[in-house]
Amino acid sequence: MSEAAPNPWRRRALLGLPLLAAGGAGLGFWAMLRGLGTGSYDPHGVPSALLGKAPPDFALPAPAGSELPALAASDLHGLARPVLVNFFASWCVPCVIEHPQLMALKRQGVPVFGVAYKDKPADALGFIARRGNPYTRLAADEPGRVAIDWGVYGVPESYLIDRQGIIRWRWAGPITEDTVAADLGPLLRRYSA
Amino acid sequence: MALLLLAGGWTAPAWALSDPAEQLPDAAQEQRARVIGRELRCLVCQNQSIEDSDADLARDLRRIVREQVAAGRSDEQVMAFLHDRYGDFVLLRPPFTAGTALLWATPVLALGGGALLVLGLRRRRAAPVPAALTAAEQARLAELDRMP
Numbered sequence: 001m002s003e004a005a006p007n008p009w010r011r012r013a014l015l016g017l018p019l020l021a022a023g024g025a026g027l028g029f030w031a032m033l034r035g036l037g038t039g040s041y042d043p044h045g046v047p048s049a050l051l052g053k054a055p056p057d058f059a060l061p062a063p064a065g066s067e068l069p070a071l072a073a074s075d076l077h078g079l080a081r082p083v084l085v086n087f088f089a090s091w092c093v094p095c096v097i098e099h100p101q102l103m104a105l106k107r108q109g110v111p112v113f114g115v116a117y118k119d120k121p122a123d124a125l126g127f128i129a130r131r132g133n134p135y136t137r138l139a140a141d142e143p144g145r146v147a148i149d150w151g152v153y154g155v156p157e158s159y160l161i162d163r164q165g166i167i168r169w170r171w172a173g174p175i176t177e178d179t180v181a182a183d184l185g186p187l188l189r190r191y192s193a
Numbered sequence: 194m195a196l197l198l199l200a201g202g203w204t205a206p207a208w209a210l211s212d213p214a215e216q217l218p219d220a221a222q223e224q225r226a227r228v229i230g231r232e233l234r235c236l237v238c239q240n241q242s243i244e245d246s247d248a249d250l251a252r253d254l255r256r257i258v259r260e261q262v263a264a265g266r267s268d269e270q271v272m273a274f275l276h277d278r279y280g281d282f283v284l285l286r287p288p289f290t291a292g293t294a295l296l297w298a299t300p301v302l303a304l305g306g307g308a309l310l311v312l313g314l315r316r317r318r319a320a321p322v323p324a325a326l327t328a329a330e331q332a333r334l335a336e337l338d339r340m341p
C-alpha cells in the first residue's frame with residue numbers, strides 16, 4: 001500500500017490558508033486602527049438605538065429662574081430647520097470644550113436646545129451666564145430619567161433632529177471643530193434642504 | 194417555597210450594590226432584579242454589569258429595573274425597556290443576529306478548525322509507509338553488511 005506523492009493542492013492549501021488568515025486579520029486590524037485614528041471606529045462607543053426614530057415622548061420643565069422656553073417632545077416636530085438637542089451639565093468638563101462650537105452653531109442660525117442633565121438649576125444657569133448662551137430652549141432633567149429614555153449614557157451628548165422630527169445623528173462626547181467639519185456640517189446641509 | 198427560602202437565605206455578596214436602601218423589600222423580587230441586572234451592561238464602565246458598577250448611570254438603571262420588577266413587569270419586559278433605549282450594547286449576552294453571527298460562531302469555528310487540524314496531522318503521521326528497497330539499494334546494503 002504505497003501512497004502516491006502528496007496532492008500538490010493540499011500542500012498549497014496548507015501553506016496558503018494560514019497566510020490568507022493572517023493577511024485577513026492584518027487587514028482587519030489595519031482598518032480598526034485607521035478607524036480609531038479618524039474617529040469612525042470607537043470600540044467603547046454605544047451606538048444609538050434611536051437613529052431613524054422619533055425622540056421619546058417627554059416634557060421637561062425649564063430650570064427654575066430660566067427665561068428660556070422649556071422643551072417637550074411636541075417641540076421637536078414640524079420644524080422650520082433641523083435642530084440639535086444637547087445634553088450638558090455645568091459639572092462636565094468636555095461640555096466646556098464643546099461650548100465654543102455650540103456658540104458657532106448658534107451664530108450660523110442652527111437652533112440648539114439644551115437639556116441640563118443632573119444639574120442644579122442655579123449651576124446650569126450660571127454655566128450659561130458665564131460662558132454665553134447657545135440655547136434657544138433650555139430644559140432641566142435633574143433626575144436624569146428623560147435622558148435614559150433618549151439612551152444618553154454621559155454628557156455631553158447631542159442629537160440632530162430633522163424637520164420631520166426624526167433623530168438622524170447622535171454624538172456622544174464633545175462636539176469639536178472636526179466633528180462639525182466631518183459630520184454635523186454636511187448633515188445640517190442635507191437635512192436643511 | 195424552596196425558591197423563597199433560597200432567596201431569603203441570599204446574603205448580600207461583595208458587589209457594588211451594598212446600599213440596603215436600594216433593595217426591594219420583597220426578597221424574591223430583589224433576587225429577580227439582581228438576575229436581570231447582571232444581564233445588563235453598565236454603559237459607562239462597559240465591562241461590568243449594572244449590578245457590579247458604582248457608576249451613577251448604573252445606579253439609575255438598577256433603580257429602573259427594581260421599579261419595574263415591583264410594578265409586576267416580566268423579566269422580558271424589563272430587558273426590552275432598556276434594549277429599546279440602549280440597543281444590543283446594553284445586553285451582556287448579545288442576541289443572535291446577522292451582525293453577531295460571527296461572534297457566536299467563533300467557538301464552533303475554532304473547535305472545528307482545531308479538530309480538522311488534528312485529524313489532518315494524524316492522517317499524515319499514519320500515512321507514509323516507506324517504499325520497498327530497490328535492487329540497487331539492497332545490493333548496496335549487502336555490501337555495507339560485509340564491511341568489517
